[in-house]
Amino acid sequence: MGSNIDKGIIGETEAVNYLMSKGYKIMDRNYRTRVGEIDIVAVKSNILAFIEVKARTSLNYGYPYEAVNRQKQRRIYSASLIYIKHKNILDYQIRYDIIEVFLKGDKKINHIKNAF
Template identity: 35%
Template sequence: MALKDTLGAAGETVAARYLESLGYDIVDRNWRGTRGELDIVARHGGTTVFVEVKTRSGLGFGHPFEAITPRKLARLRRLAAEWCRATDAAAGAIRVDVVAVIGGLDGPARIEHLRGVS
C-alpha cells in the first residue's frame, strides 16, 4: 500500500473515532457510488452527515480544507443523493462536513471539523 493510501486510511480511522467521541453513529465507510466514494456516512441526532476526510502529513502542500473546491462539493452532494437512494434512507435532514486530519504518522494528529460546508 502506498504511503498516500496508508495516510488516508489512517486519517479516516482517526476521523471516525473523533466523530464517535462526539456522539456520531458511523453507518457507512468508504461507500462506493457510480461517481466516487463517500469516506464516512454518519448519523448525528436526526441528521445524516456525509463526511469528507482530508488527511495531510503536514501543511507543506497547503491546508487540507483547500482541497474542497466547489466541484468537489457538487460531487459530494451527488454522491450523498445516490447513497440515500441506494440505501432507502428515510428523508430527513442531511449535511456535508469535512474533517481535516493533519499529522499523526509520528505523533498525535490535529483534527479540524467544518460542519455544514454545502
C-alpha cells in the same frame, strides 16, 4: 509516513474514532458509486452527515479543506443523492462536513460542519 493511501486510511480511522467519541453512529465508510465516493456517512440525532476526510502531515500544499474543491463537492453531493435513494432515507436533515486530520506530532482533528 508512507503513501497517500496510508495517510488516507489513518486519517479516516482517526476521523471515525473522533466521530464515535462525539456520539455519532457510523453508517458507512468508503461508500462508492459511479459518480464518486463518500468517505464516511454518520448519524447523530436527526442529522445524516456525509463526511470527506482529508489528512496531512504538513501544510506545504495548503490546508486539507482546500483540497475539497467545487468538483469534489459536486461528486460527493451526487453520491449522497444515490446513497439517500438506495438506503431509502427519509427523516434526516442532510449535512456535508469535512474533517481535517493533521498527522504530524500530536494528531489534531478539525471538524468543519456544513462545509459546503
